Amino acid sequence: MEPSSLDDAVVVTPGDTTSNGAQSGTVIVSDTPGDLGDDDYALNAARIVDDTLTLNLSYGGGCAEHEFTLVAAATFMASSPVRLAVHLAHDAHGDPCEAWLTTDYEFDLTAIRDRYRQQYGSAAGRIVLLLAGVPAGSLEYVFP
Numbered sequence: 027m028e029p030s031s032l033d034d035a036v037v038v039t040p041g042d043t044t045s046n047g048a049q050s051g052t053v054i055v056s057d058t059p060g061d062l063g064d065d066d067y068a069l070n071a072a073r074i075v076d077d078t079l080t081l082n083l084s085y086g087g088g089c090a091e092h093e094f095t096l097v098a099a100a101t102f103m104a105s106s107p108v109r110l111a112v113h114l115a116h117d118a119h120g121d122p123c124e125a126w127l128t129t130d131y132e133f134d135l136t137a138i139r140d141r142y143r144q145q146y147g148s149a150a151g152r153i154v155l156l157l158a159g160v161p162a163g164s165l166e167y168v169f170p
Contacts, residue, residue, distance in 0.1 A: 047130070048080060048129070048130035048131060048132045049094075049129055049130065049131045049132070050131070050132055050133075050134075051081075051093075051095060051096055051131040051132065051133045052093070052094075052095045052096070052133075053095070053096045053098065053133050053134060053137055053138070054095060054096075054097055054098070055097075055099075055100055055137070055138075055141070056097050056098075056100065057099060057100045062093075062095045062097065062115035062117060063093065063095070063115045063116050063117025063118065064115065064116070065085070065092075065116040065117060065118040066085065066086070066116070067083050067084065067085040067094075067114070067116045068083065068084040068085070068159075069081060069082075069083060069114070069157075069159040069160065069161070070082040070084055072157065072160045072161065072162065072165055073165075074135070074155075074165055074166070074167050074168075076169075077134060077135045077136045077139060077169065078132050078134060078135065079096065079132070079133040079135055079165070079167075080130055080131070080132050080133075081094075081130070081131050081132075081133070082129075083116075083128070083129060083130075083131055084126060084127065084128040084129075085116065085118065085126075085127055086118075086121075086123070086124050086126060086127070087121035087123050087124075087125060087127055088121070088123035088124075088125035088127060089121050089122060089123035090118065090119045090120065090121035091119065092116065092118050092119070092121065092127075093116070093117040093119070094114060094115070094116055094117075094131050095114070095115040095117075096112055096113075096114055096115075097112065097113045097114075097115055098110060098111075098112050098137075098138055099111040099112070102142070102145065102153070105154075107152040107153060107154055108142065108151070108152070108153050108154070109153070109154045109155075109156055110138065110153050110154070110155055110156065111156045112155050112156060112157045113157070113158070114157065114158075135167055138153065138167070139151070139167070139169050149170070150169065150170050151168070151169055152166060152167070152168045152169075153166070153167045154166055154167075155167055
């Protein structure tokens, strides 16, 4: 997987609302997520349906828009199934408010799927996403 710059985000603008009311997060490929935010959050639930990762997140705020970015590592880990380190960056934009908010965020995983297909030459695949704090322990992204 080739790293992309922060200007090459592959999904929608953060804060857009999806058809089911969830917020859209951004997905990028990078080994240096440091500038994307490291504000606190709680990961309550995670699931993958088709090509969409949905995270139920709680965080303090209420006075500013928050951005969540899923940062995928630039390389897959050689294993069976293939593993990929992902990190969730949170930028609260200095929000001083203390309301406890809980929101679903959706992340489109098709760019990760497409990179898998390019690297392994296979249409179907299975990737274990390594995201810290996942309540179930791991996330499997399976695609036909």
